[in-house]
Amino acid sequence: MTQSNAPREPAPEPPRVSEGGDACGARHVQDRVGRQYDETLGQSIHEESGAGAFRVLRPGEAHTLEYRADRLNVRLDEDGVITAIGCG
Template sequence: MRALALILPLALAACVEGETPPDPGKSDPPLPPETACGAPDLQHLRGQPQAVLQTMKFAGPLRIIHPGQAVTMDYNPARLNIEIDRAGLISRISCG
């Protein structure tokens, strides 16, 4: 019985995969700022009708989201998201 008590922890330890220690010479790339898509500069559009977007040009990817519309959950810091409410007004502007 004592032999089993000594062997069991060793067997369990063999099943656990250890984490690889971080490489001190390699660092993670910095995360892009939440402003990468230019959303902060467009906050003045909140409350405006969606039609105002037709007169504008956007440099990067743009996603206009209507109520109830399905959207992908992938995150793209350069993509500008503009959400439209049920009244057809711009309700939110964000990156992602």
């Protein structure tokens, strides 16, 4: 078995979110994490974020995996409590 002593290229840097990279407005609604979700709260989150699209992700429900920078995802736990809000 031969080994090459040639230097390896470093791994690429992970993508960085720039200040302007919050296309879905998630940073404006992070204070809702930990609250019980209902439709009224969802509507206010969507409006305040300014997101182009909005969806709620509940455990066990199917959802598409394509990434959309302008879409706000609200993740809930089994009890309907918001666990995360982010773009995608």
